[in-house]
Amino acid sequence: MxxxxxxxxxxxxxxxxxxxxxxxxxxxxxxxxxxxxxxxxxxxxxxxxxxxxxxxxxxxxxxxxxxxxxxxxxxxxxxxxxxxxxxxxxxxxxxxxxxxxxxxxxxxxxxxxxxxxxxxxxMNALDFEPDTDRHGVRSAVLFRDGREEVRVEAWEAGASIELDLPDGGEILVLEGSATEGGDDLEKHDWLRLPMGATLRADAGDNGTRVWMKLGHIPYAKKPDFAPD
The missing domain is CATH 2.60.120.10 (Jelly Rolls)
Incomplete structure (x- = not known):
């Protein structure tokens, strides 16, 4: 498939x-x-x-x-x-x-x-740090290595989010809502953006919490499967 x-x-x-x-x-x-x-x-x-x-x-x-x-x-x-x-x-x-x-x-x-x-x-017990480059954004890193970063972000109500994604990324809405690229994103909706894209989103009236994976799209290909 x-x-x-x-x-x-x-x-x-x-x-x-x-x-x-x-x-x-x-x-x-x-x-x-x-x-x-x-x-x-x-x-x-x-x-x-x-x-x-x-x-x-x-x-x-x-x-x-x-x-x-x-x-x-x-x-x-x-x-x-x-x-x-x-x-x-x-x-x-x-x-x-x-x-x-x-x-x-x-x-x-x-x-x-x-x-x-x-x-x-x-993730409910994380300490979120303000993002000095993006107003209304706080984040916490879950995992980072040479090929990807995984984090959780909290977006204040009405915040406008912009993030360049040279190596692509994906987002899962954990709480709240947002709009991105003309799409309304609700709880547990999923967005994937390709290499070179820019995330441009607006947080909903009650704010938004999202899980993000960044930098991994260059490695997204069919692996050499081995039996599980």
Whole structure:
């Protein structure tokens, strides 16, 4: 499957307008945002676990990055409530599920294959620093290396946001709303911008909180898949 796989194009997905599709595991459904590959894929997806559903134990050969959007995600490493950001690097393994149900935003096969840095962060407990170059913006870095930066930004109500993206980027709206490029972005909507783009957004009346990944678009290509 190829879905939104042309990374030279701007893409907006209003996630509540996508039907849920069943995964191979009973009780686990998904909304696909971009994808290259079949069941083993370079993929960006919103995944919903019904109560008492789970995946079988597996290894993330290409790594996994996720945010808990609703409920509590669980595996043998612990419980991860709403607002948790996790990076499970290549070769990591777990048995994911949820006793009471949850929804996560997840990215697969998008790591440097030599990356072994695990991250677990409660985004609700972060200290946000004012951005001296952009009025009305506060941010906190979740992860940074030589190929990408992942962060959370809080935009004040009505703030006008401008950010050059020489290596592209993507945004997931966590709270509030915004407009960008003529599109109204609501909670859990997703925007991907190509290399050389400029993000120009206006925060909504109640402000906006967004998750951002920057600099990774040059590496966005079909990986050499190995079995999970």
């Amino acid at each position: 190829d879905l939104n796989s042309d990374f030279s194009q701007r893409v907006v997905v209003h996630t509540d307008q996508i039907d849920w599709a069943a995964s191979p595991m009973r009780g686990v459904d998904r909304r696909m945002l971009d994808r290259i590959g079949d069941e083993v894929a370079r993929a960006t997806t919103i995944v919903r676990y019904a109560p008492d559903s789970h995946f079988s134990a597996h290894t993330h050969t290409g790594g996994e990055e996720f945010i808990v959007l609703e409920g509590v995600f669980q595996d043998e490493h612990g419980d991860f409530p709403v607002g948790t950001y996790v990076r499970n690097p290549p070769t990591s393994s777990h048995t994911p599920g949820s006793k009471d149900g949850c929804t996560i935003f997840v990215k697969l096969w998008q790591f440097d294959m030599d990356d072994r840095t695990a991250v677990t962060t409660d």
